[in-house]
Amino acid sequence: GAVVSQHPSWVICKSGTSVKIECRSLDFQATTMFWYRQFPKQSLMLMATSNEGSKATYEQGVEKDKFLINHASLTLSTLTVTSAHPEDSSFYICSALRQGNEQFFGPGTRLTVL
């Protein structure tokens, strides 16, 4: 099956710093990628839809200036958590949509903000 990678898998940062998370589709091109957030023992919450070459579409309640998304190429989308605070600590999961509307998930990135 198709492979989606995320980097880093775990990041710890100080409060106030910015963190960039990469999502790559390794063996297919994805015009659309999604970013989710998952709190412990909870479901995935769709944060935004990332479209190659255009601005991301954010779900209601998600701060676009806080969570910057850039879909620079057909295989790469990045999520930057700006001025991170402890409440931003979470598990961030991306997915990539392959032709035929098949969605493949990355392994997730655990963000811990001290």
Place this chain on the structure above:
Amino acid sequence: AQSVTQLGSHVSVSEGALVLLRCNYSSSVPPYLFWYVQYPNQGLQLLLKYTTGATLVKGINGFEAEFKKSETSFHLTKPSAHMSDAAEYFCAVSPTGNQFYFGTGTSLTVIP
């Protein structure tokens, strides 16, 4: 608005017993429906999906689900649970096949 309800945040079954995980959805149009499994600290793996056609869908690892439009349900079953089935299971709905909305998840415990 789309919503997905998974009844029972925790389900325990004995090894070899039937697994039944419930999922109900609300959607203004017939949606695409999915079940995913998540193991600790990992991403999601697709178990099965319903798009069109036959309402009984077979997936990986012996799982299957039936789309019942009249009940707006898409329950996941497996005839005989294995220890390796212990994981978190998520039901998801997608109205267009593009954006996905997930249920709150059901944690499955398999008792030896």
